[in-house]
Amino acid sequence: MELxxxxxxxxxxxxxxxxxxxxxxVEEVIKAxxxxxxxxxxxxxxTASCPSGLHTAFRVxxxxxxxxxxxxxxxxxxxxxxxxxxCYTCHERCPRDVKIPxxxxxxxxxxxxxxxxxxxxxxxxxxxxxxxxxxxLDDKAKALxxxxxxxxxxxxxxxxxxxxxxxxKILRHxxxxxxxxx
Amino acid sequence: xxPLRYPGIESAARAVLSALDVQFSDLKDVSxxxxxxVFRSFDxxxxxxxxxxxxxxxxxxxxxxITICNGCFASLFEVAYILNNDREKLDEINAILADIxxxxxxxxxxxxxxxxxxxxxGVKKIADSVNYPYKNLKIAVHYGCHFLKxxxxxxxxxxxxxxxxxxxxxxxxxxSVDYMDKNRCCGAGGGVRARxxxxxxxxxxxxxxNIEKAGANCIVDICPFCHLQFDMGAMExxxxxxxxxxxxxxxxxxxxxxxxxxxxxxQAVPIKLDKG
Numbered sequence: 001m002e003l004x005x006x007x008x009x010x011x012x013x014x015x016x017x018x019x020x021x022x023x024x025x026v027e028e029v030i031k032a033x034x035x036x037x038x039x040x041x042x043x044x045x046x047t048a049s050c051p052s053g054l055h056t057a058f059r060v061x062x063x064x065x066x067x068x069x070x071x072x073x074x075x076x077x078x079x080x081x082x083x084x085x086x087c088y089t090c091h092e093r094c095p096r097d098v099k100i101p102x103x104x105x106x107x108x109x110x111x112x113x114x115x116x117x118x119x120x121x122x123x124x125x126x127x128x129x130x131x132x133x134x135x136x137l138d139d140k141a142k143a144l145x146x147x148x149x150x151x152x153x154x155x156x157x158x159x160x161x162x163x164x165x166x167x168x169k170i171l172r173h174x175x176x177x178x179x180x181x182x
Numbered sequence: 183x184x185p186l187r188y189p190g191i192e193s194a195a196r197a198v199l200s201a202l203d204v205q206f207s208d209l210k211d212v213s214x215x216x217x218x219x220v221f222r223s224f225d226x227x228x229x230x231x232x233x234x235x236x237x238x239x240x241x242x243x244x245x246x247x248i249t250i251c252n253g254c255f256a257s258l259f260e261v262a263y264i265l266n267n268d269r270e271k272l273d274e275i276n277a278i279l280a281d282i283x284x285x286x287x288x289x290x291x292x293x294x295x296x297x298x299x300x301x302x303x304g305v306k307k308i309a310d311s312v313n314y315p316y317k318n319l320k321i322a323v324h325y326g327c328h329f330l331k332x333x334x335x336x337x338x339x340x341x342x343x344x345x346x347x348x349x350x351x352x353x354x355x356x357x358s359v360d361y362m363d364k365n366r367c368c369g370a371g372g373g374v375r376a377r378x379x380x381x382x383x384x385x386x387x388x389x390x391x392n393i394e395k396a397g398a399n400c401i402v403d404i405c406p407f408c409h410l411q412f413d414m415g416a417m418e419x420x421x422x423x424x425x426x427x428x429x430x431x432x433x434x435x436x437x438x439x440x441x442x443x444x445x446x447x448x449q450a451v452p453i454k455l456d457k458g
Binding site: 033051052054055056079082083084085086087088089091092099101104105106108109112117118120121123124125128132133134135136137141144145147148149150154155156157160162163164166167169170171173174175176179180 | 183185186187189190192193208210211212213214216217218219220221222223224225226227228231232235278279281282284327328331332333341342363365366367369370371372373374376377378381382384385388442443444445448
């Protein structure tokens with residue numbers, strides 16, 4: 001009996017995947033400020049230290065490798081990097097001084113610019129644009145403040161519209177309102 | 183987070199600082215720090231500029247900033263550090279602040295409430311102010327991530343084996359118990375609570391289980407966001423036997439400050455501590 005294996009499909013899949021690699025991605029990440037990304041030699045201390053990785057599929061080491069290799073389309077749209085609590089344990093323990101949270105912040109900024117942003121995060125961003133804070137001053141908060149002997153409205157942008165306008169000017173200058181669609 | 187969700191922490195911190203003769207006033211017109219986990223993730227330039235405005239407002243008054251939150255501390259301290267060390271970035275941010283006729287000249291010191299208590303006031307003076315000691319209380323301390331880390335920037339205490347908060351809670355006569363993964367994250371930070379609460383809660387469940395195994399009567403923290411994660415998390419996980427207490431609330435009780443100012447009952451899990 002003749003054993004024949006058709007390899008055409010597999011070759012096509014590999015070729016398709018290879019086309020997704022963007023060799024310039026790592027340079028873009030470095031230019032955006034994450035200068036330490038190529039110092040990583042893949043020891044895995046970060047993954048072993050990650051409290052989020054204990055409960056999710058998020059693997060810090062793999063994230064860094066994907067960036068080094070240019071797998072932009074596997075990194076930026078994915079949930080993975082948003083599972084990082086920025087606890088800095090990996091930063092503390094990395095034997096190569098890779099500033100991992102800095103890299104994650106940079107990648108998240110890129111993702112947000114491309115429109116990948118959770119609805120709950122958009123909500124927090126919108127509150128900053130509208131009030132200068134991320135938590136609303138509602139009647140409940142006012143009542144609680146009064147109960148413990150504090151003035152109901154803190155002396156922040158919440159009580160001075162000119163101060164709030166200053167914050168909003170800054171947000172317009174950086175384009176934050178547009179970035180987050182607020 | 184403290185002023186609008188856990189105002190008892192703000193009120194307790196004010197009362198405790200006054201009791202320890204620390205002079206302070208409200209820094210008017212400030213905005214959110216802004217919260218590092220979310221806003222640094224969204225746009226670092228915005229994070230730097232909004233935080234620099236807050237730093238510049240303190241600079242105008244020639245004042246240091248005290249924060250009672252690890253998140254505010256992360257943003258304000260780290261933005262100050264970045265701008266102190268990167269002239270080009272400072273110029274970029276000042277070009278933004280020029281829109282509102284403000285300039286930041288890198289002179290504002292940012293200090294965390296706990297760091298002031300430990301280094302500027304000292305455990306001895308705190309212990310001398312204790313009128314109602316808690317001798318039988320077993321406390322599980324939770325430092326939170328951004329008080330000490332990144333340690334190359336913060337340089338406050340050993341991030342893997344810190345002792346500041348342990349010494350601070352022992353000033354009321356209590357025992358700080360060791361527990362597994364004591365320095366691990368509460369789970370809330372980095373925007374994870376907002377984006378994937380179930381993931382945040384799994385990390386919180388780990389902490390609560392280890393704290394319970396160590397026989398602690400309460401958790402003491404120094405960050406209102408960790409506080410929210412433990413307090414709301416306890417309820418969400420149905421594990422409400424161990425209350426979370428902010429260091430300022432613990433001191434408020436031990437100093438004998440009017441309980442109505444401490445917000446002990448405005449949490450999901452009210453604070454009730456037995457004196458020894």
